[in-house]
Amino acid sequence: MNNFLQVIIDIASNPALLVALIAILGLVLQKKNISDIVKGGVKTFVGFIVLTTGADAVVKALEPFGGMFQEAFNMQGVVPNNEAIVAVALNDYGTTTAIIMLLGMVFNILIARLTKFKYIFLTGHHTLYMAAMIAVILAVVGFDTWQLLILGGLTLGIIMTISPAIVQPFMRQLTGKDQIALGHFSAATYALSGWIGSKVGNKEKSTEDIKFPKGLGFLRDSTVSIALTMAVIYIIVALFAGGAYVTENFSGGVNHVMYAAQQAGTFAAGVFVILAGVRLILAEIVPAFKGISQKLVPNAKPALDCPIVFTYAPNAVLIGFFASFVGGLVSMIVMAFTGGVIILPGVVPHFFVGATAGVIGNASGGIRGSVIGSFVNGIAISFLPVFLLPVLGDLGFAGTTFSDADFALSGLFLGTLGSSGGKIAVIIGIAAVLIAMFAATFMSKDKKQAA
Amino acid sequence: MLRIGTACGSGLGSSFMVQMNIEQILNELGVDQSQVEVEHYDMGSVSPDSADVWFVAADLAEAASHLGDVRILNSIIDMDELKEKVTALAEEKGLI
Numbered sequence: 001m002n003n004f005l006q007v008i009i010d011i012a013s014n015p016a017l018l019v020a021l022i023a024i025l026g027l028v029l030q031k032k033n034i035s036d037i038v039k040g041g042v043k044t045f046v047g048f049i050v051l052t053t054g055a056d057a058v059v060k061a062l063e064p065f066g067g068m069f070q071e072a073f074n075m076q077g078v079v080p081n082n083e084a085i086v087a088v089a090l091n092d093y094g095t096t097t098a099i100i101m102l103l104g105m106v107f108n109i110l111i112a113r114l115t116k117f118k119y120i121f122l123t124g125h126h127t128l129y130m131a132a133m134i135a136v137i138l139a140v141v142g143f144d145t146w147q148l149l150i151l152g153g154l155t156l157g158i159i160m161t162i163s164p165a166i167v168q169p170f171m172r173q174l175t176g177k178d179q180i181a182l183g184h185f186s187a188a189t190y191a192l193s194g195w196i197g198s199k200v201g202n203k204e205k206s207t208e209d210i211k212f213p214k215g216l217g218f219l220r221d222s223t224v225s226i227a228l229t230m231a232v233i234y235i236i237v238a239l240f241a242g243g244a245y246v247t248e249n250f251s252g253g254v255n256h257v258m259y260a261a262q263q264a265g266t267f268a269a270g271v272f273v274i275l276a277g278v279r280l281i282l283a284e285i286v287p288a289f290k291g292i293s294q295k296l297v298p299n300a301k302p303a304l305d306c307p308i309v310f311t312y313a314p315n316a317v318l319i320g321f322f323a324s325f326v327g328g329l330v331s332m333i334v335m336a337f338t339g340g341v342i343i344l345p346g347v348v349p350h351f352f353v354g355a356t357a358g359v360i361g362n363a364s365g366g367i368r369g370s371v372i373g374s375f376v377n378g379i380a381i382s383f384l385p386v387f388l389l390p391v392l393g394d395l396g397f398a399g400t401t402f403s404d405a406d407f408a409l410s411g412l413f414l415g416t417l418g419s420s421g422g423k424i425a426v427i428i429g430i431a432a433v434l435i436a437m438f439a440a441t442f443m444s445k446d447k448k449q450a451a
Numbered sequence: 452m453l454r455i456g457t458a459c460g461s462g463l464g465s466s467f468m469v470q471m472n473i474e475q476i477l478n479e480l481g482v483d484q485s486q487v488e489v490e491h492y493d494m495g496s497v498s499p500d501s502a503d504v505w506f507v508a509a510d511l512a513e514a515a516s517h518l519g520d521v522r523i524l525n526s527i528i529d530m531d532e533l534k535e536k537v538t539a540l541a542e543e544k545g546l547i
Contacts, residue, residue, distance in 0.1 A: 221514075222460060222493070279467070282467070287471055305465050311508050311524070311526050314509070314510035352460075
């Protein structure tokens with residue numbers, strides 16, 4: 001009996017096996033044949049190992065960065081990149097993350113079914129990343145095993161349902177329909193951008209009326225843009241830290257600029273591998289989630305990844321990126337003067353989040369809305385992580401962090417409650433949000449009945 | 452076997468979604484599953500021989516022009532447009 005229990009524990013402690021089992025569960029529930037179930041299970045299992053392989057490369061590439069930055073500028077430098085911080089988190093929280101992700105999807109379906117917030121969050125990689133963050137923060141607050149998993153899953157389910165709801169008014173404006181929602185964890189800055197556009201913008205002057213140069217398409221290739229920007233950042237830091245410091249402490253004699261370029265390339269390579277791994281993991285899990293949720297909550301709106309809005313305003317995509325990036329640069333300079341932590345502009349968040357903010361800002365306020373909305377978004381996603389770092393425990397010193405607004409805001413909510421009132425405060429906080437969602441549902445039902 | 456590929460910037464969200472939608476449409480059309488394979492890729496790692504036909508969003512049209520037979524989607528969330536284009540493809544290749 002003990003041996004059997006030990007086997008169960010061993011399986012449960014192996015995240016790769018766990019996600020494979022989740023995928024198999026999803027395939028079985030969809031009544032797939034044996035060959036599909038085996039193929040899906042194995043693919044998912046291998047996918048997780050691919051992910052951890054990429055994670056190791058990213059962690060290795062980032063190790064010297066903190067020390068070099070401190071030596072160069074006497075401050076803690078952080079480059080926000082979701083894949084990188086999740087890589088670090090999965091080292092210690094792999095299993096917890098996998099289970100929270102599974103429970104999060106279950107609660108998403110339950111909440112969508114029982115409340116008026118009928119959104120099913122289908123952007124799997126964001127679900128995975130948010131699960132990792134919640135795992136870390138709740139562990140730091142002091143929860144363990146069962147409480148951690150159930151509370152974590154519930155929190156994730158709530159966030160998965162609320163985030164699309166916040167942006168939906170602006171999605172309706174953009175798409176002209178109410179059938180598709182946005183599933184990308186920076187809803188706060190998207191709604192902000194849309195609101196700013198509606199206040200200061202002019203819808204008539206759209207970004208799409210401008211003629212744009214074609215040569216900037218390479219920015220859509222994440223691997224290239226990450227490698228280039230990390231190389232610039234890393235080399236500048238290496239130059240300021242000084243050749244001697246780098247060769248003595250990190251590169252074992254190799255020229256510091258070469259070393260920096262190599263580390264930047266390793267970082268980009270690692271992210272590429274992580275994404276390949278994530279793709280494999282989600283390949284079976286997301287369709288299963290989509291299929292099951294369609295059966296259980298048929299009138300729910302799918303909340304999809306941010307590029308779905310890019311075709312509505314391709315120019316706004318680039319304008320949004322640049323404006324957000326400039327916002328990031330300005331924030332960085334301000335932080336340089338205040339000292340302490342400095343958030344360097346992460347090209348991936350400024351691209352995807354900035355672009356989306358740009359498109360939504362254009363829909364509500366034309367060029368002005370797009371530019372100002374994404375600029376403010378850029379500032380927000382630079383400053384918010386600063387407040388998130390302290391609640392991440394050891395993860396706050398990883399040289400990278402979660403990059404999108406909803407991560408920072410949710411993390412701050414949980415972490416601040418935790419540090420001011422401990423576990424009870426967190427439980428009360430989450431319960432309060434859930435009660436509010438049900439209350440909102442009952443109130444709108446009453447209105448409908450009264451009418 | 453007809454290989455259909457979808458591609459997007461990160462190879463995760465939108466290309467995956469288009470893949471799932473194409474698979475759903477092929478199912479609805481009654482296409483034999485063993486005759487078609489649909490996969491998603493990221494723009495950085497695609498090569499023309501990864502698939503026979505590509506479905507790509509309009510804003511990536513330039514970047515995807517080297518892939519051969521590319522069907523451009525004006526909106527990656529418009530199921531009607533996708534259904535029209537997938538049906539046309541299926542008829543072309545004699546799958547329905």
